[in-house]
Amino acid sequence: MPYQHVTVPEGETIRFRDGRLLVPHNPVIPFIEGDGTGPDIWRAAVRVLDAAVNKAYAGRRRIAWMEVYAGEKAFNMGLGWLPAETLQAFDAFRVGIKGPLTTPVGGGIRSLNVALRQELDLFVCLRPVRYFEGVPSPVKKPRDVDIVLFRENTEDIYAGIEWAAGSREAKQVIDFLRQRMHVTKIPWPDSSGIGIKPVSREGSERLIRAAIQYAIDYKRRSVTLVHKGNIMKFTEGAFKQWGYELAAREFREQVVTARESWILAAGDEFPDSDHARISRMIDPGYDMMTAEQQKAVRDEVAATLDTLMETHGRGRWRDKIMIKDTIADIALQQVLTRASEFDVIATLNLNGDYLSDALAAQVGGIGIAPGANINYQTGHAIFEATHGTAPKYANLDKVNPGSMILSGALMLEHLGWKEAAGMIVQALEKTISQNRVTYDFARLMDGAILLKCSEFATAMIENMN
Numbered sequence: 001m002p003y004q005h006v007t008v009p010e011g012e013t014i015r016f017r018d019g020r021l022l023v024p025h026n027p028v029i030p031f032i033e034g035d036g037t038g039p040d041i042w043r044a045a046v047r048v049l050d051a052a053v054n055k056a057y058a059g060r061r062r063i064a065w066m067e068v069y070a071g072e073k074a075f076n077m078g079l080g081w082l083p084a085e086t087l088q089a090f091d092a093f094r095v096g097i098k099g100p101l102t103t104p105v106g107g108g109i110r111s112l113n114v115a116l117r118q119e120l121d122l123f124v125c126l127r128p129v130r131y132f133e134g135v136p137s138p139v140k141k142p143r144d145v146d147i148v149l150f151r152e153n154t155e156d157i158y159a160g161i162e163w164a165a166g167s168r169e170a171k172q173v174i175d176f177l178r179q180r181m182h183v184t185k186i187p188w189p190d191s192s193g194i195g196i197k198p199v200s201r202e203g204s205e206r207l208i209r210a211a212i213q214y215a216i217d218y219k220r221r222s223v224t225l226v227h228k229g230n231i232m233k234f235t236e237g238a239f240k241q242w243g244y245e246l247a248a249r250e251f252r253e254q255v256v257t258a259r260e261s262w263i264l265a266a267g268d269e270f271p272d273s274d275h276a277r278i279s280r281m282i283d284p285g286y287d288m289m290t291a292e293q294q295k296a297v298r299d300e301v302a303a304t305l306d307t308l309m310e311t312h313g314r315g316r317w318r319d320k321i322m323i324k325d326t327i328a329d330i331a332l333q334q335v336l337t338r339a340s341e342f343d344v345i346a347t348l349n350l351n352g353d354y355l356s357d358a359l360a361a362q363v364g365g366i367g368i369a370p371g372a373n374i375n376y377q378t379g380h381a382i383f384e385a386t387h388g389t390a391p392k393y394a395n396l397d398k399v400n401p402g403s404m405i406l407s408g409a410l411m412l413e414h415l416g417w418k419e420a421a422g423m424i425v426q427a428l429e430k431t432i433s434q435n436r437v438t439y440d441f442a443r444l445m446d447g448a449i450l451l452k453c454s455e456f457a458t459a460m461i462e463n464m465n
């Protein structure tokens with residue numbers, strides 16, 4: 001289908017074969033400028049990306065940018081909020097980038113950002129959070145933060161299945177729950193809005209599989225499943241359970257779970273111990289358990305020693321990727337107080353949204369937090385900053401373009417253009433080390449040289465070598 005409002009530039013299409021992207025020297029890459037501060041940061045970022053690609057490959061590679069429309073710009077052009085041809089372009093050209101888009105609170109349109117992820121089935125929201133030298137941080141050990149967040153991107157409460165209090169639909173669902181499902185715990189049925197949280201085995205598994213594969217590919221130490229499974233047993237609790245099962249089923253050689261590691265460590269240290277003794281060591285409440293529960297723990301110990309001693313015993317479990325889990329509320333504290341214990345995190349949509357902004361604060365804030373939405377099965381990806389439109393700063397040429405620029409660097413990495421990506425990270429660190437920063441960093445630093453958004457991009461380009 002030809003495009004009506006999009007001009008396709010001269011360039012070639014990125015393709016995907018046998019699980020790999022085939023990237024030409026002049027790929028066409030669709031971009032959405034974004035709302036609010038989107039145009040400011042996009043203008044700055046695109047200069048940095050072009051400069052890095054040009055410099056890294058001496059002009060032999062070049063991105064053919066193709067503007068596609070969404071949000072306020074599309075609406076003002078009379079195209080609606082998310083034109084079909086925008087989705088078509090991201091689908092056809094496979095890899096794209098976007099600025100933030102506004103979502104009204106409490107009514108109006110649903111999130112276009114979420115819609116793009118769902119429509120294109122970009123099931124991983126990848127948000128790496130690491131410290132860059134010189135960045136002001138509110139914590140004592142920001143260097144301990146090197147966490148790669150895998151956030152499920154297509155289900156959970158973000159599926160948008162909700163009805164307003166007092167609506168006919170909310171009433172129907174509440175009546176169904178009370179009359180047919182015998183639910184008694186809706187204290188104010190007449191004034192309750194209703195939201196539904198779907199979490200599937202398939203959706204959880206593909207996210208967790210991608211996180212573990214990433215940990216293997218990038219030689220990371222652990223994958224932590226963050227969930228609120230103590231309260232939401234059949235959604236968040238199931239996510240955890242499916243994660244452990246998947247790890248053992250598909251990655252047995254490469255992983256060890258936290259519990260297995262305790263059993264193997266005990267088995268290594270006390271090879272002649274009986275299973276009850278090891279059970280007491282790994283489960284301090286063992287003596288208070290029922291006979292049936294005790295037997296289950298002893299069986300687990302026996303099975304782990306039987307099946308894993310050969311491959312994972314005698315300390316070999318230490319070289320495996322540790323699969324562990326943490327409940328979401330304490331995870332939010334521990335990423336602050338014990339950041340070095342977290343490496344790759346896999347979590348559901350809402351937890352991941354909260355965690356990514358909280359983590360960003362430790363390494364300088366949301367102005368420098370990149371992200372990507374990826375379908376690893378098809379190679380489709382849209383890169384975007386973690387932050388939103390920051391509308392109060394729109395058109396002031398003020399905000400930090402760092403998140404957008406680093407999202408672009410992530411995109412270059414995804415394309416395999418690692419030299420250009422590396423050049424961007426190095427230029428960012430050099431610029432910050434010269435105390436040349438935008439307002440968000442300047443207000444936390446002594447002796448900062450305050451730069452506008454566009455000036456920060458120019459400084460980065462000067463610092464590229």
Ligand SMILES: NC(=O)C1=CN([C@@H]2O[C@H](COP(=O)(O)OP(=O)(O)OC[C@H]3O[C@@H](n4cnc5c(N)ncnc54)[C@H](OP(=O)(O)O)[C@@H]3O)[C@@H](O)[C@H]2O)C=CC1
Pocket residue numbers: 037041099100101102103104113366367384385386387388389390391399400401402403440
């Ligand atoms: N993926 C997306 O497109 C996203 C879109 N949104 C949407 O954005 C809109 C605004 O959301 P809001 O909750 O205000 O969150 P924002 O992330 O837009 O802004 C919150 C605050 O974060 C700081 N900030 C944001 N971007 C930057 C930057 N580039 N440089 C420096 N500081 C920055 C500013 O802090 P300070 O005031 O301290 O200077 C700003 O006031 C909403 O409609 C929301 O739905 C939100 C998140 C993601």
Ligand SMILES: O=C(O)CCC(=O)C(=O)O
Pocket residue numbers: 101102103111112113114353386
């Ligand atoms: O879509 C939105 O408006 C907000 C999304 C968001 O906060 C996020 O993806 O981090």
Ligand SMILES: [Mg+2]
Pocket residue numbers: 353354357386
């Ligand atoms: Mg968010």
